[in-house]
Amino acid sequence: MAGLPSVPPALSTPATHTFDDNVVLPATPTHRFRSPEKIYLRYEVDRTVAEIKKGKWRRIALQFPDSMLPDAPTVFKQLSRRLHGPPSTNPGGTGNDFRFSAFGNQIPTTEELSPEKLFILGDTSYGACCVDEIAAEHVNADVVVHYGRACLSPTSRLPVIHIFTKQPLAIDSVIEAFESIYQDHTRPVVLMSDVTYASHLHEIGAKLSDHGYRSIFTTDILHDPASPLPNRTVPEGVETEPQKLREWHLFHISSPPDSLLLTLSSRVSSVHVYSTALASTTGCTAVSAASTSVALRRRYALLTSVSTVPIFGILINTLSVKNYLHIVDHVQSSISAAGKKSYTFVVGKINAAKVANFSEIGAWVVIGCWESSLVDSKDFWKPILTPFELELALASDEERIWSGEWKSDFQSVLEEASRQSVNHTSDKTDPAEGGPNAGFHEGDFDSEPESAPPEFDLRSGRYVSQSRPMQKSRDVHGPNGRHRSHHSVGGFALVRRPKGDIVAIGNQASPGAEFLQSKRSWKGLGSDLSIEYDRSETTDGTGIEEGRGGIASGYLNPQSTERT
Numbered sequence: 001m002a003g004l005p006s007v008p009p010a011l012s013t014p015a016t017h018t019f020d021d022n023v024v025l026p027a028t029p030t031h032r033f034r035s036p037e038k039i040y041l042r043y044e045v046d047r048t049v050a051e052i053k054k055g056k057w058r059r060i061a062l063q064f065p066d067s068m069l070p071d072a073p074t075v076f077k078q079l080s081r082r083l084h085g086p087p088s089t090n091p092g093g094t095g096n097d098f099r100f101s102a103f104g105n106q107i108p109t110t111e112e113l114s115p116e117k118l119f120i121l122g123d124t125s126y127g128a129c130c131v132d133e134i135a136a137e138h139v140n141a142d143v144v145v146h147y148g149r150a151c152l153s154p155t156s157r158l159p160v161i162h163i164f165t166k167q168p169l170a171i172d173s174v175i176e177a178f179e180s181i182y183q184d185h186t187r188p189v190v191l192m193s194d195v196t197y198a199s200h201l202h203e204i205g206a207k208l209s210d211h212g213y214r215s216i217f218t219t220d221i222l223h224d225p226a227s228p229l230p231n232r233t234v235p236e237g238v239e240t241e242p243q244k245l246r247e248w249h250l251f252h253i254s255s256p257p258d259s260l261l262l263t264l265s266s267r268v269s270s271v272h273v274y275s276t277a278l279a280s281t282t283g284c285t286a287v288s289a290a291s292t293s294v295a296l297r298r299r300y301a302l303l304t305s306v307s308t309v310p311i312f313g314i315l316i317n318t319l320s321v322k323n324y325l326h327i328v329d330h331v332q333s334s335i336s337a338a339g340k341k342s343y344t345f346v347v348g349k350i351n352a353a354k355v356a357n358f359s360e361i362g363a364w365v366v367i368g369c370w371e372s373s374l375v376d377s378k379d380f381w382k383p384i385l386t387p388f389e390l391e392l393a394l395a396s397d398e399e400r401i402w403s404g405e406w407k408s409d410f411q412s413v414l415e416e417a418s419r420q421s422v423n424h425t426s427d428k429t430d431p432a433e434g435g436p437n438a439g440f441h442e443g444d445f446d447s448e449p450e451s452a453p454p455e456f457d458l459r460s461g462r463y464v465s466q467s468r469p470m471q472k473s474r475d476v477h478g479p480n481g482r483h484r485s486h487h488s489v490g491g492f493a494l495v496r497r498p499k500g501d502i503v504a505i506g507n508q509a510s511p512g513a514e515f516l517q518s519k520r521s522w523k524g525l526g527s528d529l530s531i532e533y534d535r536s537e538t539t540d541g542t543g544i545e546e547g548r549g550g551i552a553s554g555y556l557n558p559q560s561t562e563r564t
Contacts, residue, residue: 036074043075044163048145049082051161052116061141063121065128065148068165072120075147083116125348126318127151127372131160133320150195151371152223152231153409154322167196167276169253174200174274175207177287178251181272188215190268192232193253195221197276200253217248225370225409230263242267258295259374262406265292300402302383303393307400308457309362313355314344315384317368327410328367330417331387338394341510356381365390370409387413 034042052060062079064072119139124132129151136144136158145161152162182189191205198221205218219232228234228242238245250268254276264271271290278286312335318324328344335342343361347354355364364384366373375384385393388407392400407413456462548555 034071036078039071039074040078042165042167043071043078043147044166045075045078045082048079048161048163052083052143052145055143055159057116057142057159059117059119059139059141059143061119061121061132061136061139061144063124063132063136063144063146065124068148069122076118076120079118083118126320127349127369129371130318130369131155131158131320133158148196151225151369152195152221153225153318153320153369154223155320156322156324157320162195164195164198166199169197169200169276171200171204171207174204174253175211177274178204178208179211181251181287182213182249185212186215188217188235188248189213190217190219190229190235190248190250191253192219192229192250194256195231197253226411226415228267230260230370230409252290257371257374258376259371259408261290262292262295262299262374263408265290266296266404266406296404296406299389299406300392302377303385303389304400306363306383306385306393307397308455309393310340311360311362312340312342312390313358313361313364313382314342315350315355315364315366315368316344316346317348317350317366317372319346321369323411323414324367326414327387330414331365331367331390334390334394340394350375350384352380355384363393367410373410374408386410 060079062072062076064075119136119141121132121135123135124130125134126132129149130153131144131146131150133144133155141158143159143161144155145163147163148165150162150164191201191208193201201218205216208216217235219229219234222231222233225231228238228245234245235248238248245267246269248268250264250271251274252264252271253274255273256264261271261273272287273290275286275288314328314331316324316328332342332344343358345358350366355361359381361382363382364380365387366375366384367387373386377383386408387410391413392402548557550556
């Protein structure tokens with residue numbers, strides 16, 4: 001890939017810049033003051049209170065994106081006032097029986113009578129579109145109220161109340177833009193928008209019908225990222241035959257995320273996007289045809305460039321999305337079945353500095369929500385793929401066929417793997433019965449290593465000899481999986497082997513340790529000494545010296561009383 005950097009990115013400021021006066025002024029806040037009445041309506045305080053009382057939740061976490069945090073104190077006060085204030089009196093009872101009205105004829109417990117406690121989650125562990133169950137569990141929350149845009153990925157533990165915050169929309173401008181694009185009133189068009197504008201869709205659809213359009217389908221929000229239209233309802237017949245969606249055109253209000261745009265473009269006939277941001281700033285109609293052909297070609301080139309990568313890193317970017325552990329197991333199994341090695345990392349917000357610390361990793365796979373898994377790799381040292389792209393990258397050149405369809409959610413990857421497993425079950429023969437796999441044992445990848453075809457880097461054309469390091473098991477294990485060493489090696493010992501062999505840790509081949517031994521110039525404290533890993537030999541290091549003490553405002557040197 002021409003867009004990938006050839007050297008690792010600089011992760012620190014040069015020493016010559018220490019005294020440069022490059023003061024970065026804080027950005028001017030873009031938040032506009034809103035009256036309490038507008039906040040009350042936009043954040044749907046009444047519906048939130050009704051949902052909380054219906055669920056009988058006592059500890060409520062309020063999750064705001066960064067752009068909405070200035071409104072958080074006002075929303076907190078309004079919710080507290082509505083939850084803790086006296087409700088309307090019951091005409092058929094006394095003024096003191098309001099606490100029992102929500103419980104019917106049952107006598108509530110002490111916990112049910114305790115006042116609700118609200119908590120504002122100031123910073124999200126992952127993306128703002130995801131529900132932050134980790135932060136909510138820190139305060140033992142019973143439910144999370146999520147404000148703003150949401151990927152609507154199913155959560156694994158806590159219930160969620162989604163408040164999309166109704167955003168204003170110039171409906172007349174949208175209708176004008178729609179009519180300028182679709183002049184044929186019989187053309188089938190799907191009307192879709194971001195969740196923050198979803199409340200306006202039915203009104204727009206009704207007005208378009210009044211203008212003579214007869215083939216308009218207005219979508220509704222559906223909590224299903226695996227739907228043909230992610231998290232949206234689909235026209236009649238599409239759910240059973242998804243290929244029928246190719247007959248429809250799509251008009252989307254507001255700019256969709258890149259992952260959603262790639263998904264939609266690969267499934268419908270055409271996509272036109274009405275930019276609400278451009279319309280609000282310029283005051284003119286801003287609609288354009290979305291073209292993703294270049295982006296799809298780049299993604300395909302990216303995944304084919306990592307087909308010979310020997311070591312993959314798995315970035316777990318969520319601990320809340322349902323079934324994330326299943327996709328982690330599936331990715332690990334797929335990489336292992338291809339004879340490659342994988343290492344797993346749990347990260348919060350992904351950036352170039354974090355992943356650049358592990359130079360032995362040839363490519364990364366992100367396990368996260370379906371919106372945030374698509375990461376542009378141009379600023380990263382190594383490419384970053386989605387689970388769907390990994391499936392294509394691990395396939396052989398003969399089997400790798402991409403029709404241009406894009407899948408962003410990992411649940412579809414799991415479902416496809418499950419279907420393939422069922423289809424291949426009948427084709428497999430028990431090795432004990434003398435089938436084509438007779439005598440083959442799991443892990444015995446190198447029973448006939450000379451029969452494997454050579455692999456070449458598709459970018460440079462060079463021969464790659466270490467693209468499947470885990471198939472070199474005979475360097476570490478015997479034909480029956482037993483270790484060939486004649487010495488007893490501890491489970492955490494680093495075994496040295498002749499040049500060309502694979503380093504093993506705990507009798508397991510470790511390409512990471514091989515990289516550490518052969519390619520890393522700095523291997524930790526004391527790496528400048530002649531370190532012996534054999535237990536029989538030891539090397540003494542330098543003596544321990546007392547360093548400076550004190551606090552940052554003035555350190556005390558050990559040889560004098562002067563502060564520096």
